[in-house]
Amino acid sequence: MPEGKPAVSAxxxxxxxxxxxxxxxxxxxxxxxxxxxxLYPLVALTCLMLVVTGLxxxxxxxxxxxxxxxxxxxxxxxxxxxxMLRSLREGRxxxxxxxxxxxASTVWVGEYLAALVVILMLSGGEALESFAQGRAARELxxxxxxxxxxxxxxxxxxxxxxxxxxxxxxxxxxxVRPSELVPVDGELLSEAASLDESSLTxxxxxxxxxxxxxxxxxxxxGETAIRMRATATAEDSQYSRIIALVEEAxxxxxxxxRLADRYAVPxxxxxxxxxxxxxxxxxxxxxxxxxxxxxxxCPLLIAAPVAFLAGTSQAAHKGIxxxxxxxxxxxxxxxxxxxxxxxxxxxxxxxxxxxxxxxxQGTGTVQAVGAERxxxxxxxxxxxxxxxxxxxxxxxxxxxxxxxxxxxxxTEHATQGVEAVCGxxxxxxxxxxxxxxxxxGFREAALQSGQLAVYVAVNGIYAGALVMKDPLRSDARxxxxxxxxxxxxxxxxxxxxxxxxxxxxxEEAGILQxxxxxxxxxxxxxVAAVRERPVIxxxxxxxxxxxxxxxxxxIAMGAKGATAASESADVVIMLDxxxxxxxxVDIGKRTVSVALVSIWTGIGLSIGLMAVAMxxxxxxxxxxxxxxxxxLATILNGLRALHGAGRQKPGNRG
Numbered sequence: 001m002p003e004g005k006p007a008v009s010a011x012x013x014x015x016x017x018x019x020x021x022x023x024x025x026x027x028x029x030x031x032x033x034x035x036x037x038x039l040y041p042l043v044a045l046t047c048l049m050l051v052v053t054g055l056x057x058x059x060x061x062x063x064x065x066x067x068x069x070x071x072x073x074x075x076x077x078x079x080x081x082x083x084m085l086r087s088l089r090e091g092r093x094x095x096x097x098x099x100x101x102x103x104a105s106t107v108w109v110g111e112y113l114a115a116l117v118v119i120l121m122l123s124g125g126e127a128l129e130s131f132a133q134g135r136a137a138r139e140l141x142x143x144x145x146x147x148x149x150x151x152x153x154x155x156x157x158x159x160x161x162x163x164x165x166x167x168x169x170x171x172x173x174x175x176v177r178p179s180e181l182v183p184v185d186g187e188l189l190s191e192a193a194s195l196d197e198s199s200l201t202x203x204x205x206x207x208x209x210x211x212x213x214x215x216x217x218x219x220x221x222g223e224t225a226i227r228m229r230a231t232a233t234a235e236d237s238q239y240s241r242i243i244a245l246v247e248e249a250x251x252x253x254x255x256x257x258r259l260a261d262r263y264a265v266p267x268x269x270x271x272x273x274x275x276x277x278x279x280x281x282x283x284x285x286x287x288x289x290x291x292x293x294x295x296x297x298c299p300l301l302i303a304a305p306v307a308f309l310a311g312t313s314q315a316a317h318k319g320i321x322x323x324x325x326x327x328x329x330x331x332x333x334x335x336x337x338x339x340x341x342x343x344x345x346x347x348x349x350x351x352x353x354x355x356x357x358x359x360x361q362g363t364g365t366v367q368a369v370g371a372e373r374x375x376x377x378x379x380x381x382x383x384x385x386x387x388x389x390x391x392x393x394x395x396x397x398x399x400x401x402x403x404x405x406x407x408x409x410x411t412e413h414a415t416q417g418v419e420a421v422c423g424x425x426x427x428x429x430x431x432x433x434x435x436x437x438x439x440x441g442f443r444e445a446a447l448q449s450g451q452l453a454v455y456v457a458v459n460g461i462y463a464g465a466l467v468m469k470d471p472l473r474s475d476a477r478x479x480x481x482x483x484x485x486x487x488x489x490x491x492x493x494x495x496x497x498x499x500x501x502x503x504x505x506x507e508e509a510g511i512l513q514x515x516x517x518x519x520x521x522x523x524x525x526x527v528a529a530v531r532e533r534p535v536i537x538x539x540x541x542x543x544x545x546x547x548x549x550x551x552x553x554x555i556a557m558g559a560k561g562a563t564a565a566s567e568s569a570d571v572v573i574m575l576d577x578x579x580x581x582x583x584x585v586d587i588g589k590r591t592v593s594v595a596l597v598s599i600w601t602g603i604g605l606s607i608g609l610m611a612v613a614m615x616x617x618x619x620x621x622x623x624x625x626x627x628x629x630x631x632l633a634t635i636l637n638g639l640r641a642l643h644g645a646g647r648q649k650p651g652n653r654g
Contacts, residue, residue, distance in 0.1 A: 042076070042123040050116050069112035071393045076119050077103045088609055097268060102292040105275075109286045114620030118293055148217055148239060151183035152176070156225075172230045172636050182219045185237040186228040187212060194222035205412040238574075241558075267603065271295035271610060278614035287616060294609035294623040303598030306638030311591030319575040320584050327570040330553045331588025335532040337480075337488045337581070338547075340523075341495035341505055342541035344557055344578070345476050348540070350389060350452070350468040352396035352421045356445050357464040369463045376402040378466060381420035381427045384410035389454055390418075392468060393429075417455075428457040435462065448504070472508045475579045480510050482582040486589060490532045494547070523547040538581055539569075555581055594641040602634045 016280070037044040051074050051365060056065035077100050084097060099122055107117040153163045165183045168174065173189070176182055187293055193209045197219045209215060215228055218239035263514040271292060278287035308325040316320050322328060339345050355371035369377075379397035382390040384407060397404065405423035412418045417430010419438070428438040432455055436442040439457030447453060447464035454466040481490060492513040493506045502516035515526050524547050527537055537544075537551035542559070548554030548569045556569035557576065574582040609626055612618055618626065 009032050038395045040123070040127040043127050044119045046072075046076075046116060046123055050113075050120065053113065053116065064111050066110070069116055069174045070107050073103050073107050073112065073115040073119060080122075089376070097264075101272075102289070102295065105289040105292050109289045109620075111289050111620040114289065114293055114623070117621055117625060148181045148183040148234065151543040168230050168234060170230050170232060170452055174228050174230060176221045176228060177223060177225045178223050180221050180437065181239075182215050182217050182221065182228070184230050184234050186215050186230045189227040189229055190224075193224070193226045196220040196222070224384055231315070252546035263599070263603065267295075267606075270607070274610050274614055278616075281614075282616065284616070286620070288615065290613040290616065290618055290623055291610050293620050294338045294613050294618065294627050295606055303602055303634040303638050304595045306635055307591055307595035307598055307641045310639055311587055314591075315584060315587050318580065318583060318587075319573065319577075320580055320587070321574060322584070323570050324571070327553055328588040328591045330534045331536070331571075332592040334488050334534045334536050334553065334585055334588075336490040336492065336530050336535040338492045338494055338527055338530070338535060338537045339509075339549070340537075340544050341493060341497055342470060343503060343540040344538055345493070345505055345509055346470040346472055348393045348470065348562075350470050350565050352392065352399075353467045354471045355464055355466055356453075358441070358443060358462070369458055371464070372400060372402060374456050374458075374464045375400060375466065376405065377422050377427045377458060377463075378429045378454065380405040380407060380422040381410065381418050381429045383407060384420060385412055385418040385429070389468060392443060393454060393466060396466070420556060426459050429454060431455065472505055473578050475577065476509045479579045479582050482579070483585060486582065486585050488536070488585060490530075492526070492530070494518050494526055520544075520546045524550045536581070536585070540579075555584065572587060590644055591641045594638060598634045598637045601637060602630055605630045605633070 008233070049069065053065045053069045056062075056068065064220060081100055084100065099118070102118050103115050106112065106118060119640065148165045150162050151165050151168050151172075152160045153168065154175065154176040155161050158487065160175055168184050174183065188209050188211055191211050193215070194206045195209060195215070197207055197216065214231070214389055216239070217237035275288045275291035275295070278291050293582070308328055311328050312322045312325055312523070342348050352375070355374055357369070357371055357374065369395075375393075375397050379394045379402065382393045383404060394404070408421045410418060410420035413430065413434055416434040417428065417429045423426070428435055432442075432444065432453070435455035435457045439460055439462040442457075442462040445453040445455070445467060447467065451467050451469045454468060456463045456466065483491070490513075491511045492511070492515070493502055493511045494515050495502045495505075496518050497516055499514075499516040502514050506512070506514045515522070518526070523537075523544070527535055527547055527550055534552035536553045537547050538555045538557065539548055540556060544556070548556060553571060554569035555571040555573060555577070558572040560573055571584055573584070606627070608621065609630070613623055
């Protein structure tokens with residue numbers, strides 16, 4: 001293998017050629033034509049009929065041309081009538097009736113060429129919509145195309161075997177080669193790794209991981225092969241969860257799209273009124289066809305779906321999975337945002353705030369114990385503790401460049417702390433009760449709201465306390481300020497923590513309404529009682545799942561797992577970044593704005609063309625061609641939702 005160009009082996013999760021739905025740039029013209037006919041048969045057949053009709057007219061066979069075109073138009077109209085009746089039985093007053101009237105009127109008055117152009121316009125508009133939807137959903141489909149399929153698993157004797165990713169079980173040791181995808185979630189066994197997580201989080205820069213860190217399936221390994229231990233099956237891994245969310249998002253229908261359907265009745269009535277008025281004033285039945293041809297309302301059918309698919313595509317590219325497109329409209333109208341505390345407004349992992357050392361320490365040995373020595377001894381002892389705070393203490397020591405001391409004996413007291421001999425000193429680290437009973441001179445630490453203490457005794461004498469806190473996320477205040485600028489004027493904090501801690505975090509974040517000591521059912525009741533709706537609920541834990549499902553829009557911070565919360569939510573943020581909440585609202589507002597502009601642009605252009613057609617200045621064939629340009633304009637405008645949301649002034653970050 002040439003150096004610098006690692007091969008993509010069976011472990012790489014690249015989709016096989018048969019699964020890639022993309023146009024081959026080197027395909028021959030006949031192959032492209034065959035593909036076009038297969039994808040858009042009605043467009044191809046109508047084009048063929050136009051060519052045949054033109055040849056017949058050139059040969060002077062006017063009557064056969066008229067009969068052939070009229071018969072073809074009648075067959076197409078009949079087939080579409082069946083579809084229209086099915087929609088009417090389902091209670092959807094769609095706008096196919098106007099298209100059928102346009103085809104029927106052109107055949108009736110002998111404008112059979114215009115009838116063919118109308119059919120081409122309808123089928124071509126649907127083809128353009130299909131193409132635009134494919135463009136808008138490109139990022140979503142790429143997730144499915146890149147799904148991991150194989151893994152290099154270590155067998156007996158460190159021999160590598162290629163196993164289907166579905167056969168990997170927790171505990172398997174895997175090797176990920178350079179430029180390959182991480183096949184399942186797992187723990188890094190190698191000393192370090194550099195990974196590209198852009199397809200999962202939207203973060204464009206490589207991320208650095210060290211031994212023991214969690215690796216997410218779907219990440220792309222860097223230039224060095226790594227070893228990892230699987231911690232989840234493929235089905236329960238990050239990438240599979242994303243795929244499941246994306247598949248759920250693909251089949252939704254937004255309220256604003258139904259709103260476009262509701263425009264059908266007044267728009268159809270207006271078109272019929274204008275066509276009838278033109279006939280009465282002119283006495284020429286051809287005017288009916290001329291007006292109805294330009295009234296064919298493809299813009300209403302096309303505009304909203306294209307815009308909403310574009311919006312969900314942009315969100316996915318930013319690491320925001322929106323499960324159903326109806327959620328975008330709710331995000332756009334949101335007036336209240338409710339937040340959980342731990343893991344949502346805060347990082348969810350306590351960090352060292354300060355080390356409190358008694359000012360009047362006792363004698364000798366204890367007087368020599370300074371803040372850094374206390375931290376070093378505590379971290380050394382905590383190596384042998386399974387307590388949730390142990391990792392935070394060890395991490396704090398690492399940040400202070402303190403080397404952990406060798407431990408000759410360690411005893412853990414379940415839920416209370418640990419006692420160990422570190423570098424010749426006997427150290428007790430843990431809760432107040434354990435340290436009080438193991439030392440002389442104990443005193444309670446002076447704590448503020450939102451803080452907790454890890455107490456330390458050295459050689460039987462109380463040495464001090466490590467004061468920990470779960471800090472407010474650095475982007476929390478800016479996120480709340482941005483939500484307010486986007487129209488979300490009301491904010492609330494719901495948490496199971498004590499009132500003092502909750503009030504402290506709320507004050508730091510700028511939230512006025514606080515409800516503490518909440519059970520899951522209390523959160524559901526609090527959200528149901530909010531008057532300023534729609535209401536967004538942002539959470540991350542299993543206990544947030546009920547309230548996320550109960551809110552108008554549930555947003556789960558899913559970067560660290562939180563499977564139950566993610567399944568209950570309408571929006572899942574795959575990046576551990578609170579600012580994505582505001583970005584989701586921004587994308588929703590822009591998408592709805594683009595969709596409505598597209599709808600009203602299509603309606604306005606159609607009404608303008610109908611008004612001109614009433615005067616007889618637009619022949620039926622010309623009117624049909626003009627309406628095709630209206631369709632194209634609405635599609636291109638809908639695609640604007642692919643871009644634009646989230647742009648900030650220099651210096652701001654979203």
